[in-house]
Structure formats: structure tokens, C-alpha cells
Amino acid sequence: MGRVPVLWLYGPPGVGKTSVAWELFSRLGVPAALVDIDQLGICYGPAGRPPEPASDPGRHRMKARNLDAVVANFGAAGASCVVVPGVVDSARGVDVGLLPRAAVTAVRLRASPGALRERLARRGRPTDQAVAALREAEALDRLPGECVDTTGLGVAEVARLVKPFMPAAGGGGVLTGPVPAPGEVLLLCGPLAVGKSTVGWEVYQRSSLAGVHTAFVDLEQIGFCRPAPADHRLRSANLAALWRTYHARGARRLVVVGHIDGPADVAAYTAALPAATVTVCRLHASAGQLAERIALRTRGIGATWGLAGDELTGRPAPAGIHARAAAQAAALERAGIGDQRLDTDGRTVAEVVAAVRWPGPVAAPRWSRATWR
Numbered sequence: 476m477g478r479v480p481v482l483w484l485y486g487p488p489g490v491g492k493t494s495v496a497w498e499l500f501s502r503l504g505v506p507a508a509l510v511d512i513d514q515l516g517i518c519y520g521p522a523g524r525p526p527e528p529a530s531d532p533g534r535h536r537m538k539a540r541n542l543d544a545v546v547a548n549f550g551a552a553g554a555s556c557v558v559v560p561g562v563v564d565s566a567r568g569v570d571v572g573l574l575p576r577a578a579v580t581a582v583r584l585r586a587s588p589g590a591l592r593e594r595l596a597r598r599g600r601p602t603d604q605a606v607a608a609l610r611e612a613e614a615l616d617r618l619p620g621e622c623v624d625t626t627g628l629g630v631a632e633v634a635r636l637v638k639p640f641m642p643a644a645g646g647g648g649v650l651t652g653p654v655p656a657p658g659e660v661l662l663l664c665g666p667l668a669v670g671k672s673t674v675g676w677e678v679y680q681r682s683s684l685a686g687v688h689t690a691f692v693d694l695e696q697i698g699f700c701r702p703a704p705a706d707h708r709l710r711s712a713n714l715a716a717l718w719r720t721y722h723a724r725g726a727r728r729l730v731v732v733g734h735i736d737g738p739a740d741v742a743a744y745t746a747a748l749p750a751a752t753v754t755v756c757r758l759h760a761s762a763g764q765l766a767e768r769i770a771l772r773t774r775g776i777g778a779t780w781g782l783a784g785d786e787l788t789g790r791p792a793p794a795g796i797h798a799r800a801a802a803q804a805a806a807l808e809r810a811g812i813g814d815q816r817l818d819t820d821g822r823t824v825a826e827v828v829a830a831v832r833w834p835g836p837v838a839a840p841r842w843s844r845a846t847w848r
Contacts, residue, residue: 478578479550480642481542483512485563486584487612488604489595491625491633493783495584496560498634500699505556505644508549509699511783512561515541518690518721521683528724535564537720539573544716545697547576550648552709554700556641560783565614580642583615584633587626650708654715655750656722659834662744664735664812665758666803667796668768668787670819670827674758675732677828687728690721694733699784707740711747718748728833734803737810752834757813758827762801764820769797 482499484492493511500509516538519526527534538561546557557577563569569581586594588609595605621640625633663675672693682689697713698705710733718729729751735741745753760768772787786793807813819827 477645477647478576479546479554479648480556480645481546481559481574481577481579482556482637482641483559483561483563483569483579483581484584484637485561485569485581485615486586487591487615488608489591489598489600490584490586490612491594491630492560492584494630495625495633495637496558497783498630499637499641500558500701502634503556503558503641503701506553507556507558507701508552508554508705509558509560509783510542510545510549510697512538512542512559512563514693514696515545515717517679517692518688518724518726519683520725521686521688523686524688533562533564535562535567535570536573537724539570541717541720543574543576544651544720545713546574547648548650548709548712548716549700550576550646551650551712552648552700552705553646553703555644555646563615565611565618568618568620576648578642578645580640581620582637582640583618583620583622584625584637585612585616585622586624588612590626650712651716651719652712653747653749654719654722656718656748657750658718658722658727658729658748658752660718660729660731660744660748660751660753661831661833662731662733662735662741662753662755663758663831664733664755664807666760666765666807667734667800668765668772669758669760669800669804670768670824671732671734671758673824674819674827674831675730677824678831679730681828682728682730682833688725689728689730690717690726691730692717692732694731696783707743711743714744715747718751735812736806737812741812754815754832754834755813756815756817756831757807758817758819759804759808760819762797762804765800765804766797769800 484496486492516534549557571579623636663671665671679691694710698710773792775789
């Protein structure tokens with residue numbers, strides 16, 4: 476079985492890894508996939524314990540093992556290459572020994588200190604984060620290998636300079652089968668802009684603060700595959716691969732956020748995690764509330780910047796998106812999806828989080844700074 480070609484774009488925070496990777500992914504003329512390496516490592520130790528083991532600072536080894544499985548799944552789904560934006564160990568670079576099913580080409584993106592400061596300031600990053608990013612940039616500049624300087628260039632121009640490094644198309648792979656690792660899984664679903672990620676992230680943090688080793692997965696972020704959209708069979712295989720790694724690291728709870736269309740989609744995820752107790756919680760909002768939250772996202776209020784494929788944050792609302800969100804909410808209502816339905820109209824994020832039911836107890840939040848996005 477051949478290895479799946481991977482282009483890994485790495486560099487310091489603010490250099491434009493995700494933007495450039497998405498530009499490349501969107502314009503490649505071959506079947507391709509994309510996954511941000513950061514999305515493969517959201518599994519920290521619970522409160523009161525070290526956030527990551529001493530043997531794997533930065534969780535780079537955990538992320539690499541997850542990437543190896545996800546790349547194989549993408550190859551099995553027809554992708555002939557995978558674009559990977561994200562961080563690497565600043566002392567070692569990409570550990571290809573942990574990626575036996577991937578043929579990796581690593582390209583470093585860099586920017587001058589002044590350009591990096593400016594980009595981080597535009598994102599609203601505090602001074603201490605900017606200092607840390609500049610320190611990381613200096614360390615990465617000492618690594619050997621291919622490099623593209625992004626100073627003074629736009630995303631499209633950087634993507635044009637990176638494209639010659641794309642490895643030749645390949646393929647192959649086998650989908651991850653069901654993973655019989657027990658645990659509690661909360662699957663938060665709902666229409667576009669209802670607040671799945673916002674609520675899910677708060678629930679994840681609260682579970683960790685309660686002392687339970689918990690992981691977090693965004694289904695959209697592990698399902699970018701073109702030209703055909705990834706179906707739930709691929710996403711469920713990727714989810715199973717991640718849960719296998721997280722469970723081996725000690726996780727006993729998993730928060731999953733994503734869009735579900737009907738019972739068959741739910742069945743795909745429960746079949747992928749046959750030993751886990753899966754609770755489906757559906758968030759609902761009226762058409763008016765969805766429109767209001769879409770407007771907040773387009774203005775960048777309360778949003779998390781830098782997620783791959785984000786069509787809303789800080790951008791004009793795409794045509795027809797309000798109707799699409801309302802139609803999704805109505806379809807989910809008709810299908811009656813979910814073990815629990817939570818109406819979010821007129822409620823704060825903290826109030827919704829407090830109402831979420833796990834199979835076991837979860838500490839109710841005492842405070843929350845999160846707002847709808």
C-alpha cells in the first residue's frame with residue numbers, strides 16, 4: 476500500500492499557515508484533504524494534573540499519531556494528497572518516523588519580526604503572546620529545510636510560491652474501524668451558527684475543571700475533503716481514530732460538535748464508538764436568533780479567529796446563509812434528532828451549558844465569559 480502525500484506548512488503563530496493552506500486546498504486540481512494539526516491534539520490533562528505528559532511536551536507525538544491515522548482515512552476516501560497547516564516541535568521539526576503512512580514534504584512559512592507583530596496585533600493577540608510567537612519564530616528559523624518568506628505578501632501570492640512544493644499525487648489507505656474504547660461521549664449538534672462550538676468548548680472546559688480527563692473534536696475540522704464533501708462515514712472513521720489515541724492517553728470523556736442531518740448520521744458515530752455511551756444534545760434557535768448570531772460572527776464579535784474553512788468570521792454573510800440556517804433548524808425539529816433538545820433563545824451560553832446532561836454528573840459553571848458566535 477502506498478503512502479499518502481502530505482504537504483505540511485508550519486511556522487510561528489500569525490504567519491498565515493491556515494490561510495495559505497486553505498487557499499491551496501481550495502485551488503488544487505486533484506482530490507485533496509486538509510486538516511489543521513492543532514485539531515488533532517485537543518486533549519489536555521484534567522485540572523490539578525499536568526496538561527501533557529513529560530514525555531510529550533506540546534503533545535507533538537500524540538498529534539503525529541492522530542495525523543497518521545487521519546491521513547490514511549483521507550487516502551481511503553479518495554484524497555490524493557493532504558494539506559496540513561500547524562505547529563511543529565521547534566527543536567526537532569516534523570517527526571516523520573511517527574507518520575509511516577504519510578509521505579511528508581514540510582515547508583516553513585516565516586515573516587519578519589515587524590510583519591509578525593502587525594499580524595498578531597490585527598488578531599487582537601496580547602503582548603505576551605506576540606513575544607512568545609517571536610521567540611518561536613527565532614527557533615524555527617534555525618531548522619533546516621524548505622522555507623517561504625511571507626513578509627509583504629498576500630495569501631494568494633504565498634500560496635503561489637508554496638505550490639511548487641506540493642508532492643506528486645498518490646493515494647491509498649484503509650478507513651479506521653470501530654474503536655471499542657469505553658467512555659462518555661457528548662455529541663452537540665444543531666443548525667449553522669446556533670453556537671455548537673461555543674457551548675461545546677465551554678462544556679469541555681467545565682468537564683476538565685471538574686477533574687475528568689476530557690477531549691474535544693470538531694467534526695467539520697476533521698472532514699475537509701474535495702471535490703466531494705466528506706460524508707459521515709469518513710468523519711466517523713477520523714473520530715474513532717482520535718478517540719483511540721485520546722483514550723490511550725487517559726481521556727474518559729469526549730465532547731464532539733458538528734452538524735447532523737438525521738438518524739443515519741447519528742448511527743455512524745455510535746457505530747464508530749461501540750463501547751462508549753453516546754448522548755446526542757441538539758441546540759435549537761429561532762430564525763431570528765440565528766440571523767443575529769450570524770451577524771455577530773460576520774463582525775468578528777466573540778469569535779475564534781483562524782479556523783480552517785470559516786465562511787463567517789469577519790466576512791460578509793454569504794448569500795442565502797440565513798435561509799440555510801433556518802432550514803437546517805426546521806429540518807432537525809421535524810426529525811426530532813437528539814436525546815436532549817435545548818432551546819437557546821433568550822439564554823446565555825452559561826445557562827445552556829448548565830442545562831447540558833452527560834450520562835454522569837458535570838459541574839455547573841459558576842461563570843462564563845463566552846458569548847454567542
